[in-house]
Amino acid sequence: MTWIVGKLDALSAYPRWFVVPCLILAGLGILWFLAKVLKWSLWILVAVVMIGMGVLLILGWMG
Numbered sequence: 001m002t003w004i005v006g007k008l009d010a011l012s013a014y015p016r017w018f019v020v021p022c023l024i025l026a027g028l029g030i031l032w033f034l035a036k037v038l039k040w041s042l043w044i045l046v047a048v049v050m051i052g053m054g055v056l057l058i059l060g061w062m063g
Contacts, residue, residue: 011019
């Protein structure tokens with residue numbers, strides 16, 4: 001917990017009205033990035049499942 005206090009001490013030189021919006025924007029940026037990673041992970045999962053089902057269908061058809 002002391003490392004958080006140490007990091008926030010470096011921000012104490014800036015006005016609070018500047019620090020709070022910057023932290024909010026940084027948080028929103030991180031959330032946006034995580035949402036993009038989740039979206040691409042779901043697309044990859046769907047593609048792998050579809051390819052796997054196609055392979056199983058072909059293997060079942062070939063006997």
